[in-house]
Amino acid sequence: MNIEELKAGVDLLDDYGLTMRIESEASFREDREVFVTFKVMLVDDSELYIREYLAERYGKIEKLSYSYQYRAGESDI
16 A cells, blocks of 8 residues: 555545545655554544554555554544
8 A cells, every 4th residue: 555545545535525624744754664644533523543654665565554543522532
């Protein structure tokens, strides 16, 4: 999976009218690595957090680590 595919997956939520706002950030690191974060605020006041650490190895994108977290509206993470 690459960054464009990850963003396309998050954009699907927006295409279906499920989001109020999407925030994203990509932090590029040495050795062709990138840390990508998304914060998706959904229309029911819940939030979805996505974090992925990707690297290019031997011409392919590898997912080194990831985390997904969902927070229901009006509750703590």
